[in-house]
Amino acid sequence: MGHNKTVWDNPADVIRNLQPENPVIVFAPTVLQERARRFMDGFPGLVTYAVKSNPEEVVVQNLLSAGIRGFDVASPAEIDLIGRLAPGAARHYHNPVRASFEITQAVRAGVRAWSVDSDSELAKLFAQVPVEIDGKGVEISPRFKLPVLGAIYDFGSKFGAAPEAAAEMLKAVAARGYVPSLTFHPGTQCVDPAAWESYISVARDICDQAGVKIRRLNVGGGFPSYRVVGVEPELEAIFDRIGETARTVFGDDKPELVCEPGRGLCADAFSLITRVKAVRDGSSVFLNDGVYGGLAELPVVGNIDRVQVLTPAGEPREDERSGRIIFGPTCDSVDRLPGELGLPETIAEGDYVIFHGAGAYSTVTNTRFNGFGELLHATVMALE
Numbered sequence: 001m002g003h004n005k006t007v008w009d010n011p012a013d014v015i016r017n018l019q020p021e022n023p024v025i026v027f028a029p030t031v032l033q034e035r036a037r038r039f040m041d042g043f044p045g046l047v048t049y050a051v052k053s054n055p056e057e058v059v060v061q062n063l064l065s066a067g068i069r070g071f072d073v074a075s076p077a078e079i080d081l082i083g084r085l086a087p088g089a090a091r092h093y094h095n096p097v098r099a100s101f102e103i104t105q106a107v108r109a110g111v112r113a114w115s116v117d118s119d120s121e122l123a124k125l126f127a128q129v130p131v132e133i134d135g136k137g138v139e140i141s142p143r144f145k146l147p148v149l150g151a152i153y154d155f156g157s158k159f160g161a162a163p164e165a166a167a168e169m170l171k172a173v174a175a176r177g178y179v180p181s182l183t184f185h186p187g188t189q190c191v192d193p194a195a196w197e198s199y200i201s202v203a204r205d206i207c208d209q210a211g212v213k214i215r216r217l218n219v220g221g222g223f224p225s226y227r228v229v230g231v232e233p234e235l236e237a238i239f240d241r242i243g244e245t246a247r248t249v250f251g252d253d254k255p256e257l258v259c260e261p262g263r264g265l266c267a268d269a270f271s272l273i274t275r276v277k278a279v280r281d282g283s284s285v286f287l288n289d290g291v292y293g294g295l296a297e298l299p300v301v302g303n304i305d306r307v308q309v310l311t312p313a314g315e316p317r318e319d320e321r322s323g324r325i326i327f328g329p330t331c332d333s334v335d336r337l338p339g340e341l342g343l344p345e346t347i348a349e350g351d352y353v354i355f356h357g358a359g360a361y362s363t364v365t366n367t368r369f370n371g372f373g374e375l376l377h378a379t380v381m382a383l384e
């Protein structure tokens, strides 16, 4: 994984000057900082960053420069990363399942906020986590899921307790003297504000059932990025709906709100430059990157169709587009993007295909399968 030190104008500038044979991930720090400010201005509470979506140090550093002071961390390694890069920043350990040694390490690192979604995991926390650290209360947030799920929001329902179980846990947390809070995560790339509305209403029911007033409600991540042409994320509509719903359902008992976006913060600050290896018999297109590389999540989340095609000279191909099957470079037949992608009729070997909005769950899940996946990192002033 190489880093190119020049700051380029945009992806076309990278292409004209480097003619890269391997995929290049380009990062626009100004875009990331602007997005961070949009969240901080618009979200009615504390904005924390879900580190797993892109844990690169430049990402964390630019978020800190923009004013982000809290992080959702899921492992001792992420806890250490943030401890090193952002000493003093809040670390919310919101992976609700942990081995005992991971709890030990996080306690030692001074973590003061935890989520939990089962009695067995709560017992593990009670056994090791103090109720306060340096005079400040330690927070435990039961994580709940909706009884009836809008399936598109739900990526496998791996986590989350039923509301009744969450209420029991909340009662136990408060009785033990921890700071009682609640959390949920609506699932990634959630474009419908109504999802948050349903969850926030159920949070209120859980509080009533437990007879506990919560300090904070963490509304999770899931905020969408810009993946499909013409479907720009309406973040402010989501922020407003979250604020309004919390005010309406909680009234005077309104908890402080927290969110933990990953994708919504980092995705649109990056573009992935791939190169056409072959246009096989004039139909399917083989790229030098695919689902084992920077495009790993497309089969699960859907295509990014915010795609630009440039000639090796860096000129855009503007002709009519038609649907093509896109394969990645490995010898595995699952290395294929879902469905078809509209690409210019004249696309040719040696052209570059730029995927915009590719900063989340891309560099971090890249593999070196089959000897591919060597990714060059470059910095740009702008992405288009």
Ligand SMILES: *Cc1c(COP(=O)(O)O)cnc(C)c1O
Pocket: 050, 052, 053, 072, 094, 095, 185, 187, 188, 189, 220, 221, 222, 223, 260, 261, 262, 263, 264, 360
């Ligand atoms: C992954 C994750 C997030 C971030 O999800 P995005 O869809 O990237 O915003 C937030 N919270 C929790 C608990 C997560 O597991």
